[in-house]
Amino acid sequence: MNELDQDHYPQSCPFCAIASAYPPTTSRSLLDYVPKEEDADPDRIQPNAFVILSAPDVMAFLDILPMTNGHLLVATRTHRKLIGDIEEAEGREIGFWLPLLARTVAKVTGVADYNIVQNNGVRAAQVVPHVHFHIIPRPETMPEVKNKSWTMFGRGQRNDLDEEEAVKLAGDMRSVLREELGRPADGDSKGRL
Template identity: 30%
Template sequence: MTSQQCCPFCAIVRGEDVVVREVARNDKVVAFFPTEPAVLGHCMVIPRRHVEEFSALTSDEVSEVMTSAQSVAMSLREVLHPDGINIIQSNGEAATQSVPHVHVHIVPRWDDDSFGDIWPAKTDFSDEEKDRTLAKLRATTLLPHSSATPEDRRQHLAFTQNVISRMAQSSSNTKSWLLPVVTAAYGYSFTKSSVALAVLGIVATVVFALLDVGYLRTERKYRNLYERIAAGDPDVAPYSLNYQCSGETRKTRFLEHCSVIKGWAIWPFYGALLVSGFVALGMAFWH
């Protein structure tokens, strides 16, 4: 037998469940009481077509199911005057879905009912975890009817270009801040044979080089995002500044940093300063 033939909700749709307490139906959905309601008035709305997950519904079916759930909720308000109403839609066993046919619960609630809480009292997710999840969702979520207009795209490109400009300016400032530090440190080390100042200049060069690599990698990522926006990439949500791509790992990020280090904006400049520093260190040890 097929899943549709075994499905108890499909039997209700076909009119084969003689004991079901049916509230209403039309050519798209059926509303009825569950066999064991959580509270009096507990209703369910199902699509007539056998669909196991909410994400598999068509846009028309989503509209019919949720509009019908709203109509049932309005009737519950009028007839039973509950203190509140829960609208619940579950997918998968982990989410307590017991019948593999999309259904929406409309549950009237009272302050003293026996339904109980449906949310944990407290969670302890860190800001980093929440921000990381937010970034992933922003990169993949595009709501219906939210396609960008030409003006939206121009503004999106402008925002992205502003970030690119800031990263480029930060890279330039990093080099500008470093030069007087290493000039003073190496100059004093050469004249006074100071090992400490030679080491200070080398450490400063490495630290500023790592900062610069971070700025330039970010600039590259935003340039790539700019190109995707300009090309009308549908995977880029309107006004999203999230440059991360799916499949990005620590290894890929490490390789991207290595690629930046090999670029002409990094190794000639910082390499020359490091060579000068080791020469100054060697001379300080020699003397």
Template identity: 35%
Template sequence: MRTLNHNCIFCKIVLKNLPNAIIYEDEKFLAFMDKYPINHGHSLLVPKEHFKNILEMPIKEVGEMHSLVPRLAKAITSVLGSDGFNINQNNGKSANQIVPHVHVHIVPRYSIEKVRGQWPMRKIAQIKELENLAHKIRENIEGL
């Protein structure tokens, strides 16, 4: 039986109780488009079980989660046509972790960005737009 926290926004997404744009799913992990993307194609990978940070997670699962990252990043960058990407995994408020459920950010970066090396402003994305993008990414992951 998986541990979930019913007040947690990511647990609600895992339970499909919130609109979401899923790009990958298996028994233990779920990846979806960030609703407040830093950049076009910003995606999140989460364990389906509620862990506050990676110190609460079994080491093996931390490894499994991170080994999914290149696979997802490959599909995301090929669909979005980005030149690079950042991988970010924050633990704790002081480290800028906003949702206390482990998540890995995959943020595509584009060489045409005006200010290189700086984080663009967060935007609010339309769920329909995210769903369309998620669909393309999903197809690309399956093809790998």
């Protein structure tokens, strides 16, 4: 058996730990899925989590090793290793939130260009064995990188998240996400999933 075919992931899942620290509300109002500032305490879990969204099936939080400012992760709440493992309701909820979160990232960072990346398995550069999407802003000026293809998909030059900056960034993202949820949408889905 090829070494890469074996499961080389850590025993505990950091994304499941975040989901446990931020349980979903029983409310059906979408605005209630965006933590209030007093409920968004990043010290609730170690390493700190800067949570933007805590919906029934989906979580969103800042990447602790961002490729660029505003790098956001969108993950299933329930532990699912690969995209093929997610259930229909989870897929619908991810599909609902990704455009809202992408607009939020673009507005907060002022960067209109971004990648949405989802890796499946160790050979595809999946580091955490839990389904998640990366929303990665691509500013006009990017640091020079030696291995662009791997950096694009989550490997390479990344920096630790600055916690002071992250508190402000996460607060701004929650505020803009609330505004996005208040916008009238096609199909009148305002305020409900």
